[in-house]
Amino acid sequence: MAKKNAFYAQSGGVTAVINASACGVIETARQHKKEIGKVYAGRNGIIGALTEDLIDTSKESKKAIAALRHTPSGAFGSCRYKLKSLEENRREYERLIEVFEAHNIGYFFYNGGGDSADTCLKVSQLAEKMGYPIQAIHVPKTVDNDLPITDTCPGFGSVAKYIATSVREASFDVASMAKTSTKVFVIEVMGRHAGWIAAAGGLASDADIDLPIVILFPEVTFDRKKFMATVAAKVKKYGYVSVVVSEGVKGDDGKFLADQGLKDAFGHSQLGGVAPVVANMIREDLGLKYHWAVADYLQRAARHIASKTDVDQAYALGKAAVEAALAGKNSVMPAIIRTNDSPYRWKIEDAPLKKVANKEKMMPKSFISRDGFGITPKCRAYLEPLIQGEDFPPFTKGGLPNYVQLKNEPVAKKLNTAFELK
Amino acid sequence: MAKKNAFYAQSGGVTAVINASACGVIETARQHKKEIGKVYAGRNGIIGALTEDLIDTSKESKKAIAALRHTPSGAFGSCRYKLKSLEENRREYERLIEVFEAHNIGYFFYNGGGDSADTCLKVSQLAEKMGYPIQAIHVPKTVDNDLPITDTCPGFGSVAKYIATSVREASFDVASMAKTSTKVFVIEVMGRHAGWIAAAGGLASDADIDLPIVILFPEVTFDRKKFMATVAAKVKKYGYVSVVVSEGVKGDDGKFLADQGLKDAFGHSQLGGVAPVVANMIREDLGLKYHWAVADYLQRAARHIASKTDVDQAYALGKAAVEAALAGKNSVMPAIIRTNDSPYRWKIEDAPLKKVANKEKMMPKSFISRDGFGITPKCRAYLEPLIQGEDFPPFTKGGLPNYVQLKNEPVAKKLNTAFELK
Structure with a gap:
């Protein structure tokens, strides 16, 4: 050869x-x-x-x-x-x-x-x-974890670890403040079609550290009344709650919840995330003080x-x-x-x-708890191994992760013919 | 005694x-x-x-x-x-x-x-x-870093490290995607009165790793035209840009930029963050594809x-x-x-x-670059030491940071008289 x-x-x-x-x-x-x-x-x-x-x-x-x-x-x-x-x-x-x-x-x-x-x-x-x-x-x-056959897709486990860690940390924060201030923390995560990443938020709470977490999966049609009842019950029991919402959550009209037709003072339409939408609903329905975060690229870049x-x-x-x-x-x-x-x-x-x-590998129904707002033990058994172990990058003396930027030198062209991208 | x-x-x-x-x-x-x-x-x-x-x-x-x-x-x-x-x-x-x-x-x-x-x-x-x-x-x-006399306030250095790290990571991400997709990444950070945290975003770029970063400080009145010109110039040079925007940025009307009078389809007013506002402006003025993130509590809880x-x-x-x-x-x-x-x-x-x-200790004017969108060497010399060194928490076998929840047992009351909080 x-x-x-x-x-x-x-x-x-x-x-x-x-x-x-x-x-x-x-x-x-x-x-x-x-x-x-x-x-x-x-x-x-x-x-x-x-x-x-x-x-x-x-x-x-x-x-x-x-x-x-x-x-x-x-x-x-x-x-x-x-x-x-x-x-x-x-x-x-x-x-x-x-x-x-x-x-x-x-x-x-x-x-x-x-x-x-x-x-x-x-x-x-x-x-x-x-x-x-x-x-x-x-x-x-793919962070979406949607390829068949393979147990998981590289990229997903790290997003899952980032989200589980962040939800745990933010939950600790809100728990401290809940007496006089924020009672609900909403975090928006990626996953337009499948709730794998949202599910990872559920890992923040485990047998040793019990945290109140409500998950909104794209697989479950948003039911405002049921959601508010669940949020209110968690706040009653724990004093606070963390809500993990997938960007792909839809209402019973089949439209993305994020798609609220927001307009600014000049009537221009504005694109927002789903986290502020859910947070605003909580304010309207329950009158609870909230904070919200949108992790966006931070979640998939968090090496x-x-x-x-x-x-x-x-x-x-x-x-x-x-x-x-x-x-x-x-x-x-x-x-x-x-x-x-x-x-x-x-x-x-x-x-x-x-x-x-x-x-496309979808998340099995058996991974979502019966009430639609949590993960099952089966889901946990699947997810837990994927976030195991730490692999911190080297850090500079200045305290930043030391990532490489390659030279990326070009190979001399041989064809040198133009090709128009469609 | x-x-x-x-x-x-x-x-x-x-x-x-x-x-x-x-x-x-x-x-x-x-x-x-x-x-x-x-x-x-x-x-x-x-x-x-x-x-x-x-x-x-x-x-x-x-x-x-x-x-x-x-x-x-x-x-x-x-x-x-x-x-x-x-x-x-x-x-x-x-x-x-x-x-x-x-x-x-x-x-x-x-x-x-x-x-x-x-x-x-x-x-x-x-x-x-x-x-x-x-x-x-x-x-x-205080994460706001606004106490006098002390060189810094505990809490600030860790937020600064989180923001500098996140901006570096997201910038690497956007750089990879810019050819056909996202060219502008906007991240909203805390700091209603002072730009200390926003300034930390500037640390993401240093002598070894050159990244295009534009900072919107609460100390500098937002000038849309000038901002867009700066964003466009960075995109022209690097192919992409990261924008770090403080929640406290105000327009020349003295109002918070975040306060856009957003209304949903039913005419209800909605509270949003400043990141989507800035991102939407970039879409309107420059037509560039963007992503935005709001770190919120994640930044101050990120132990x-x-x-x-x-x-x-x-x-x-x-x-x-x-x-x-x-x-x-x-x-x-x-x-x-x-x-x-x-x-x-x-x-x-x-x-x-x-x-x-x-x-209140404000950020010195000499810490903001002349164009109003970056940090000076003096600012860098001040900030850099504060994010130095890593102190990772122990992790559980399951891959999550192992934080403690105390028992918090009460002390028997001695007065037992009611006191009404105002």
């Missing part, structure tokens, strides 16, 4: 640990220089391949690549760019293969969610047909409080992707297979992309 | 490290059992003293008290309850002294901001007049990313307060005196409460 280069790209929303997967890919590839030439990365994800804007990772020092393991975000840039179907835009796939061929790329490592698994599969299929076979391996990533389990898995999946390629595999995604809950044990198995692409 | 008990209370908004001061007070008092009897804490702050609702901290184990050092929030409860002036409500002060006398309390440790320094002073003065002298010592605390300098100082001030009492001092506040910037060196000196009460 002639020695081929590898291409690696990051796709979609970035996470606290997607660079740990990149680190796993690049470090493992560097250990197999006989089989794998250089690892090129796509500048801003797949766009970098389409526009022949490749990054030469071999120009990065060993130390810089190692630092990816503890650096959040996408070190090569990511993008929100979904390739259309083969029927709709075959030229995009052909262009990818053209660029790969020009740069002698035989391995395609695509680090992303469901859409990129699908792209990965199609590239592999079309390349085969076009007579330039590419081993396409998908490396799972400083990443889950060690998550970091380890992210790295291991990157490594496994290269090992799968070396073993001659194609159209697969290394997946985490859970073999035990407590203590958590897992291994990696390669799943065929056909079984991964276009399938 | 007959052995007297001590009273300790937490006042106002709690912080990540106010319990470290409590730990310093209690552990030091326990080391001087010949001079100090029991340490009673006010349940929910000074309200606990007024209503004779005292907590017997001697019932807590050595381990539990030690754990206060790494537990955020106010372990005995705090309150927002400002005692009126002596002229307006003398009976409150008399009641305090009555309760102190009933429980043989000779030391009053009050842990709070400017208002509680004032209360502390008055209690000491009135007690003297009433023939039941109390040694009143104020322990500084998991506390500054070691801050924790050390909080503990040392609690300890120094007891030592000052043992040395016979009265009406003082132990303060941090900076003796060197780099490396940071500090010592503790007792400041007379007369010089502390009712004086």
